[in-house]
Amino acid sequence: MKICTIKREGDCWYVVFTCKIEAQTRLPYTDLVIGIDMGLKHFMTDSNGDVVDNPRFFRTSHGKLKKNQQRLAKKKRTSHRRKKAVRLVAKAHKKVRNQRCDFHHKQARILVSTFETIVFEDLSIHYMVKRPKAKQDEKGNYLPNGASAKGGLNKSILDAGWGNFIELVKHKAEWAGVTVMQVDPEKTSQMCSACGKEGEHKDLSIRTHMCVHCGVVLDRDHNAALNILDRGLGRSPRETVTTGTFRETAA
Numbered sequence: 001m002k003i004c005t006i007k008r009e010g011d012c013w014y015v016v017f018t019c020k021i022e023a024q025t026r027l028p029y030t031d032l033v034i035g036i037d038m039g040l041k042h043f044m045t046d047s048n049g050d051v052v053d054n055p056r057f058f059r060t061s062h063g064k065l066k067k068n069q070q071r072l073a074k075k076k077r078t079s080h081r082r083k084k085a086v087r088l089v090a091k092a093h094k095k096v097r098n099q100r101c102d103f104h105h106k107q108a109r110i111l112v113s114t115f116e117t118i119v120f121e122d123l124s125i126h127y128m129v130k131r132p133k134a135k136q137d138e139k140g141n142y143l144p145n146g147a148s149a150k151g152g153l154n155k156s157i158l159d160a161g162w163g164n165f166i167e168l169v170k171h172k173a174e175w176a177g178v179t180v181m182q183v184d185p186e187k188t189s190q191m192c193s194a195c196g197k198e199g200e201h202k203d204l205s206i207r208t209h210m211c212v213h214c215g216v217v218l219d220r221d222h223n224a225a226l227n228i229l230d231r232g233l234g235r236s237p238r239e240t241v242t243t244g245t246f247r248e249t250a251a
Contacts, residue, residue: 034047042221131147
């Protein structure tokens, strides 16, 4: 044992041991590769077209959290009732955090146990959740800048916890001998995974990718996951034969 740390979270005490141990043996080689597109409608969509629903733990518990925080705001400072209200708020936030962490661990274990190579986008979440800058007219009056809508989007991104999930996958992958790569996310949703040509800009409300060049029709996130996989493997989009909404790789 190297380090022993004792910490307290709410009413709970934890003892954390840091130990030097032998590395785990490598998991069986599967030769399977996967590209992952992180999202909000679905937590993630892979290059096989499979999706994992977004549990939205914070959104689900938002009503209870709001009620507890309103009760806290009404309590007199330094009073025993305020201290009790603080514990209730901390307990509610801790439950949401534990639910999210448990979900991330389970999904990360499935990926690491199934695939040999996993490719993610290299997302700059710090910049994705930045507040929009204030806008003023010539007289100094503030103009609408979409701050309310951006605030809701930021809350959903933080609720999904993409950054923590990817770091957790990296940790488990290093332990198991699985390769994890992160690629440039630029235009992965705009480019066609079949012909490689760039289409029109799609805002978040457009959920279907329809290529005007080759006619392929795919779910927006599935198309992005295929582009992420191709970019991670360093290959160009494959020649395809399109039949309706199905995409088949030509021999």
